[in-house]
Amino acid sequence: MRKRSPAAERHAELIRIALLEAAPSGLPLKRLMGACELSVYQTRSGIAALRDLCGERGWPPMLWDRETGYHFCASEAELEEWERQWISERLTQFRRMISGTLAPHLALFPKSRWANYLNTQIAAVEAALEMAASQSR
Incomplete structure (x- = not known):
């Protein structure tokens, strides 16, 4: 709390x-x-x-x-649609962070432990968000 x-x-x-x-x-x-x-x-x-x-x-x-x-809201359909949209927005933010910040970081410092760790973690989060955003109804 x-x-x-x-x-x-x-x-x-x-x-x-x-x-x-x-x-x-x-x-x-x-x-x-x-x-x-x-x-x-x-x-x-x-x-x-x-x-x-x-x-x-x-x-x-x-x-x-x-x-x-x-x-x-107490409508299951509306809640699911709202949640999918929210997840989709976060997925777009993650992809922009990867392409606009993390990829250039890795290009400049390819041996950076932090950037490689972050890249691995964010890729896992991206995959999970992509699956959640595209779940069939």
């Missing part, structure tokens, strides 16, 4: 209430900020705390998408 400030927990509770009142439509960030009367920082901090609280307390997860903004 991560440490959260009491303020972040208060903000999380305000966000939870606002999302429950708006359900099932959800709220974009700006409307969520307005509904809770929080700054961008406070809202983001509250969102992070609320995500943790959802996991700790067994509440439905909070998702974000372009169409509905932030909302609670």
Whole structure:
């Protein structure tokens, strides 16, 4: 369990209430900020705390998408699609890190223990993410 400030927990509770009142439509960030009367920082901090609280307390997860903004989700299909998209984004980040940073590092220092170790580890993570992102439904 991560440490959260009491303020972040208060903000999380305000966000939870606002999302429950708006359900099932959800709220974009700006409307969520307005509904809770929080700054961008406070809202983001509250969102992070609320995500943790959802996991700790067994509440439905909070998702974000372009169409509905932030909302609670209890649909298995929507959760799986969101998770696949999230994994796909991380896979793209890993591939960019490999091609843009790690590959040039290895080209400059081919005997670097750290770069070779990191290359092996990231390749394993990349393979696992690729499998997860492409799992059939």
